[in-house]
Amino acid sequence: MSNLDRQRPAVAPSRQGFRLDKGNGKVFGVCAGIGDYFGIEPMWVRIGFAAGTILGFGTFALVYLAIALIAD
Template identity: 55%
Template sequence: MSDSRTKFYLDPQNGKWKGVCAGIADYVGIEVLWVRLAVAGLMIVGQQWWILLAYFVMAWIVEPKPSALYHDRADQKFWQGVRANPTRSTTEVRAKFRDLDRRLADIELHYTSRNSSLAKEIDSLR
């Protein structure tokens, strides 16, 4: 896949205007409503009017998210976790592989050990 899953994209499918807030929400893995409320709150209550300029610049510069970037919701959550904390993500992947390796070693030990009842079952299936 040529599209980077860790890159920031606009999300016009889930966005209201250009998808900037939806893109930020997708990138950090939070609900888009909270991003919209934070932007509106900073602009109105905090008098941070530069956010409006930043919004337009981002809408102009950033490219939209490809439609087939994620395979499913679990894939999307995984990549949001990678963006949030890459070290934790690699640790989780290593732990899953260690668990799979341990389980495969247990299966191999079970089949290669001298288990007479298992040998009888296998012979009865032939």
């Protein structure tokens, strides 16, 4: 067993359903909540939302706002 097999992930996924993570969030906690739910680093989710907003002509900004208003 290599050293990589024994390491735990930096962010443990939440198995209780999606929730906003306002403690670790920057604006509404949407990206931190998505990162927690899928077990990935929230910074990657933030980069994805920023790139999607720029490349999608603001569509991801509307999706972000919808998630912030609907969740929790």
